[in-house]
Amino acid sequence: MFTSTPYALYQCLPALAADTDWPRLVSGYRHMTLIRTFDKKAVNLQRTGKLGTYASCLGAEAIGTAGGMALHDDDYFVPYYRDHATQYLRGVPLHQILQYWGGDERGNAFPSDTAAARDLPNCVPIATQLPQAAGIATKAKLGREHAAVLATCGDGATSRGDFYETLNVAGVWQLPLVVVVNNNQWAISVPQHLQTASKSIAHKAEAAGIEGLRVDGNDLPALLDVLDYALDKARHGKGATLIEAVSYRLSDHTTADDASRYRKASELHAAWQREPVARLRQALVDADHWDAAREKQWLADCQQQVDAAVDTYLNQPPQAPTDMLDFLYAELPDSLKPQRAALAQQAGGRHA
């Protein structure tokens, strides 16, 4: 059973317990490596004009992977925009993630036979997904579902009214909601110390009367412990949790940003010394659950999977212009029906 001192940074990797679930950690490590390979390729696709503006998840692999592994199929996931690992683990194929960032509406039509079909798509406006997550959690509670809602956001989002409103209603209605804040220290170019005077982001749970936890966001087993605990608590009707996962954004904010203009190289270098993938690999190697041969083979597998996803993405048939309406509305409003009819008449449906 997970226990921690309130607001103290919870860690596991410095001293892994004897009863560690090694197969789960190895599986998590594989996912983290795959998503890092994918992430690197996605940036390169943008740099060569084959993808739109892209938000890298470099440095957030542990947080995203832990979310995807701790969620049950009956739970709901409400992402922000750096959650490629969670989305993948929920069942969104890599090529569909690329489609989304390539501006293809079909990227958001998650496969109906996966858990992702219950999830919301990426949310680029800051923190607006959180009240929606509270709404879904309310529905789950009223429907007596044995399900939790996991919502994510960044540190910048915790300054928004939406964030506080969500925590408040989650507290007063005892919602089955878990909000994970990826505190990667930078809201685009705004550093943590200019973002909030709060002792920590987890402390913001205090006013809402819910539990606030701080966890090392570069520590997969710690994240799994905390998420298992919080999601289980939510599913059993014991209330909401705010989790601050302390990480570091190793990438630019997006491909349209250049962090070297506002961030010290020394700070970035220091952050690389505690990045999540290498740390977990070292722990697995030390415990004899991973080695160089398996690493080499797995990296090759990752590259192959990513290349296949890129191929699928680049060879999608062109989108019909009507997709922009069909993938936005469950039921098209009457006022848009003439427009849709006009779009449908365009031969071939190819962009000019």
Next chain:
Amino acid sequence: MPYFTLPDLGEGLQEAEVLEWHVKEGDTVKVDDLLLSVETAKAIVDIPAPQDGTIATLFVANGDLVHTGEPLLAFDGDEGSGSQTVVGNLQSKEDAENPDSFVVGAVSDSRPAGGTTPAIRALARHLGVNLAQIKGSGPAGSITLDDVQQHANLKHSHGDSTPLKGVARTMAKTMASAGQQVVPVSLFDQVSVSHWPQDTDITLRLIRAIVAGCRAEPAVNAWFDGESLSMRVVEKVDLGIAVDTPDGLFVPVLRDVANREPADLREGLDHLRRDVEQRKIPAKELQGATLTLSNFGTLGGRFATPVVVPPQVAIVGAGKRFVQPGIRNGELFEDTQLPVSLTFDHRALNGGQAARFLAALLADLAL
């Protein structure tokens, strides 16, 4: 031959400067290998190879400015063997938003040059003239034989023209825009500074005097909007300081100069100058000046009519000190004079306001 063209690297950024090629012609690259680094208005970006292949031609060199859609390089091989962005058909990017006539590399013949004939194109090729750099003098702007020959002569006797880049380019645009808007009037005067101690920090005295001028005539420290004909007098004096560097003119902003101690201002100045010299100054430190000081006298020159850059309404210029004969108690003495110029935008200020500002400024320098 498959071309690789400059993609849109930011969100709608139209041009980038090539910082460095990491490959050369004849090199064989694999997909995702680093090809080159470019700088856009927002970021320095590394561009990887879009495909495997051998590089046949590089169309741009380090330092060149290139627009999205223009070719960076060509790979060996057949047309159409590349991937999505690799196109064989180069399109002109001349549009209203991008009136640049600068064309990169030796691909001019694939651009439909503005109205000319095959013979003239052949001549241009022969003479090494880039048609896209020529403004036609024929009917409907078409390029004539004479145009090409004139251009070739010019190039022969004076070499190619060099497109401005970076800071110089920004300055050219800013000054052209200022010159079109502002109605400038200049006032000149000089003040005796013989009594200043040897180690006087002249820039700090000038800043103090400007603050005194602003107290006497606050309207000089203001922003003027020529479109809506509205004026906003600013309480805080954020002083732009013109700094000359080998790369060109920078005007970093020293904040709130009216309420800072001299030592703090000196430290701030040194800091700005160092950041400028190392080209590390953040863009926001170059924005938001309410008034500008150009202390060109450290280099030379007595009086000047420096350009007011909107939305500011005035700029102060300080020249090189000089000695003239003075009379004190019937005796001649060597009197050191500091020449001061003030240019103001007559749309926003009138002569009385400018003169009052200048008088207060000089009175403070005379203290």
